[in-house]
Amino acid sequence: MEIKSPYLLFLGNAPDALAAKTSIGVAQWRPEKCVGQLRLKGCNADSGFPDMSVKQAVAKGAKTMIVGTVNRGGVISKDWIKVLTAALDAGLDLASGLHNKLSDVPELAAAAKRNGRKLHDVRHPDREFPIATGIKRPGKRVLTVGTDCSIGKMYTSLALEAAMKSLGLKATFRATGQTGILIAGRGWSIDAIVSDFVAGAVETIAPANAPDHWDVVEGQGSLFHASYAGVTMALIHGAQADALVMCHEPGRPHMRGLPHYKLPDLQTCIDVNVAHARLTNKKAKCVGISLNTSKMTAKAAERAIKSTADKYGLPCVDPSRTGVAAIAAQLAKIK
Amino acid sequence: MEIKSPYLLFLGNAPDALAAKTSIGVAQWRPEKCVGQLRLKGCNADSGFPDMSVKQAVAKGAKTMIVGTVNRGGVISKDWIKVLTAALDAGLDLASGLHNKLSDVPELAAAAKRNGRKLHDVRHPDREFPIATGIKRPGKRVLTVGTDCSIGKMYTSLALEAAMKSLGLKATFRATGQTGILIAGRGWSIDAIVSDFVAGAVETIAPANAPDHWDVVEGQGSLFHASYAGVTMALIHGAQADALVMCHEPGRPHMRGLPHYKLPDLQTCIDVNVAHARLTNKKAKCVGISLNTSKMTAKAAERAIKSTADKYGLPCVDPSRTGVAAIAAQLAKIK
Numbered sequence: 001m002e003i004k005s006p007y008l009l010f011l012g013n014a015p016d017a018l019a020a021k022t023s024i025g026v027a028q029w030r031p032e033k034c035v036g037q038l039r040l041k042g043c044n045a046d047s048g049f050p051d052m053s054v055k056q057a058v059a060k061g062a063k064t065m066i067v068g069t070v071n072r073g074g075v076i077s078k079d080w081i082k083v084l085t086a087a088l089d090a091g092l093d094l095a096s097g098l099h100n101k102l103s104d105v106p107e108l109a110a111a112a113k114r115n116g117r118k119l120h121d122v123r124h125p126d127r128e129f130p131i132a133t134g135i136k137r138p139g140k141r142v143l144t145v146g147t148d149c150s151i152g153k154m155y156t157s158l159a160l161e162a163a164m165k166s167l168g169l170k171a172t173f174r175a176t177g178q179t180g181i182l183i184a185g186r187g188w189s190i191d192a193i194v195s196d197f198v199a200g201a202v203e204t205i206a207p208a209n210a211p212d213h214w215d216v217v218e219g220q221g222s223l224f225h226a227s228y229a230g231v232t233m234a235l236i237h238g239a240q241a242d243a244l245v246m247c248h249e250p251g252r253p254h255m256r257g258l259p260h261y262k263l264p265d266l267q268t269c270i271d272v273n274v275a276h277a278r279l280t281n282k283k284a285k286c287v288g289i290s291l292n293t294s295k296m297t298a299k300a301a302e303r304a305i306k307s308t309a310d311k312y313g314l315p316c317v318d319p320s321r322t323g324v325a326a327i328a329a330q331l332a333k334i335k
Numbered sequence: 336m337e338i339k340s341p342y343l344l345f346l347g348n349a350p351d352a353l354a355a356k357t358s359i360g361v362a363q364w365r366p367e368k369c370v371g372q373l374r375l376k377g378c379n380a381d382s383g384f385p386d387m388s389v390k391q392a393v394a395k396g397a398k399t400m401i402v403g404t405v406n407r408g409g410v411i412s413k414d415w416i417k418v419l420t421a422a423l424d425a426g427l428d429l430a431s432g433l434h435n436k437l438s439d440v441p442e443l444a445a446a447a448k449r450n451g452r453k454l455h456d457v458r459h460p461d462r463e464f465p466i467a468t469g470i471k472r473p474g475k476r477v478l479t480v481g482t483d484c485s486i487g488k489m490y491t492s493l494a495l496e497a498a499m500k501s502l503g504l505k506a507t508f509r510a511t512g513q514t515g516i517l518i519a520g521r522g523w524s525i526d527a528i529v530s531d532f533v534a535g536a537v538e539t540i541a542p543a544n545a546p547d548h549w550d551v552v553e554g555q556g557s558l559f560h561a562s563y564a565g566v567t568m569a570l571i572h573g574a575q576a577d578a579l580v581m582c583h584e585p586g587r588p589h590m591r592g593l594p595h596y597k598l599p600d601l602q603t604c605i606d607v608n609v610a611h612a613r614l615t616n617k618k619a620k621c622v623g624i625s626l627n628t629s630k631m632t633a634k635a636a637e638r639a640i641k642s643t644a645d646k647y648g649l650p651c652v653d654p655s656r657t658g659v660a661a662i663a664a665q666l667a668k669i670k
Contacts, residue, residue: 131562131592132561132562133561133562133593134561134562134593134595134596135595190530191529191530191531192529192530192531193529193530194526194527194528194529194530195525195526195527195528195529195530195533195565195566195569196526196527196562196563196566198530198565199561199562199563199564199565200562223568223611224614226467226468226469226534226572226614226615227466227467227468227469227531227534227535227572228531228534229534229568229569229572229611229614230530230533230534230565230566230567230568230569230570230572231530231531231565231569232565232568233558233564233565233567233568234530234564234565234566235565237561237562237564237565257466258468258469260469260470261469261614272610275607276558276564279559279561279564279596280561
């Protein structure tokens, strides 16, 4: 599965930036792949790319329209279907991170067939995966892990890929969730894969590579999340990571979606993640901590970053405040 | 999903007892639900129940034919289809633990429809499950865990259910794999469920119950199996177990299917399982060790059981040699 670029970013009628975060994320992390955005009446989000029609985007070379916005009520509205059909008729593929499948909408399925176009429903893996072998494969891998879900693992991974490249390292971001897949143009949503095959899917997503090449594997969930820890466990084993980066949000009141669960102690969380990672890669170690301090003042964030680095004896960053060069430098030392 | 009893056990042309182990397991653990067996030419397995035709079984009240045998080459043969169709035509449902789905065989799908009969493909969950809430639910639960796959977790669970009942405890075996489901008549194959929903499925399989009721939850995989640990992790969290029983085979040379992985140290395995179980049930503890000594002499088995009990300070049994009363007695003490 490979999503063809360049992209036209569809923001629909997103009421705010959060609703269009997937399209905005693609614009932020892969601007070189984007030619413009398409917004409907009522859209209050902006990716920063010029507004254009489907036809204008095709004239600029676009190959795929990225449906990177949340629709209201989970139903693909009539307004959307009209625009999405026009995109298919103009020769674009569609790639969507929605829960509902584009291919389940009869008008879209028909338009795709009629035009020989592809519908990428990236939340819904359409292939089978092997059982994980656990056999050590060449290439180096760093995996982001976390105290909780939705805490900055994808963002940290993308920032690491960029920082590692700027140090001259060979680095490839490997996506395991829908937004990451739309950014990378490939990958599989591991939380949508049958449980027996998740570790095997990760072996496929981050395959054998040159000994000096790094895969930066996008983390999912948390070993301490009562709903999703199984996904995380399979990801850790499948990744065979040489290095882990722990992601955390200081002051988060409880585990996401679970008001009755506190976040784990950071040192315990690091130790447990490293211990499990060592099953499939004896060299696994934690090389840094990535904090999400988006709800803190600059001053408080600075204090949190420094005190965390001191307390745990590891480089500590907030990707959006400090960048991740301090962690990339640690990875550069791993031979 | 509830499989109607009594059962006619289909052993097909199983070349040996191992191939028919599912039907034989149903006969062993639920004899009160079985009326007879149906064997084809070349069958070398025996469940101990009288041989009979589909019509004879129906006359004895049978409601379902259990397809509890492995077919050669993964294809459902013509011989089988003839007998399975006859069963449907005679008014029986079919329940199968095969990888291939009965419902994918056109003749069987047509015969089921024609007769208003059900095809239970128990390896293939046909419903959706909720995301786990992690909210503590009433009722007590014991979960079997293990150093490896295929090491005696189902057998130990079924033996525990029986031993607990004979102590006057309320106990229900809860199946999480295909053989267990055919024995229990209900349950879901958790390794076939989409990864995000496995812990939630386990919350459904072993639901809230009376405070003095025990669910005996069938374990799957191992936290130390590089292919399947994610399934195990979700099972541990979803089960909210008060008690764990660790299953182990002394002398097993390597992890099942992974010749390059040794079995974990037993104490480490106990500690890690208990630590993860405590995320969703702070009272979780290991109450005993169940050894599979089937490849040892009686004398060596006796030594292994005694030395394991002494070394780890826990009751140690082999269900098929000593029974599991020593562990059931521990469970009876948990209020």
